[in-house]
Amino acid sequence: xxxxxxxxxxxxxxxxxxxxxxxxxxxxxxxxxxxxxxxxxxxxxxxxxxxxxxxxxxxxxxxxxxxxxxxxxxxxxxxxxxxxxxxxxxxxxxxxxxxxxxxxxxxxxxxxxxxxxxxxxx
Numbered sequence: 660x661x662x663x664x665x666x667x668x669x670x671x672x673x674x675x676x677x678x679x680x681x682x683x684x685x686x687x688x689x690x691x692x693x694x695x696x697x698x699x700x701x702x703x704x705x706x707x708x709x710x711x712x713x714x715x716x717x718x719x720x721x722x723x724x725x726x727x728x729x730x731x732x733x734x735x736x737x738x739x740x741x742x743x744x745x746x747x748x749x750x751x752x753x754x755x756x757x758x759x760x761x762x763x764x765x766x767x768x769x770x771x772x773x774x775x776x777x778x779x780x781x
Contacts, residue, residue, distance in 0.1 A: 736758050
C-alpha cells in the first residue's frame, strides 16, 4: 500500500486511513442515492478505522446483507461492511466501503466515477 489517504466525518469523531481510490462508484439504489456517498471499495484489512463507538450508528435495510455506519453527531455516512456471502447463487467476498467524499485531501475530479444502475423501485 502506498502512503495512506486520511479521511474523517465532518465533526472529526470518526477517522479512517486507506489507499486513495483510483475509481469510485455512484450507485442509484435507494439507500446509496439518499446517502449521497461516492463509494470506494476495500478489503477489510486494507482500511484503518478510528471510530468512537458511542457516536457511531449502524443501519441495515432490506436483505440485511450490508451494515451502513454514520456519525451520530454530524450525520455523515462514513462506511459500510459486507461479510463474505452468497446471494442469488453468486459468491461475494467481504468488503468495506468508504465514503470517498470524506477523504481529506482527495481531488475527486481526478478520480474515475463509475455509475451503477441498481434502482429497482422505479
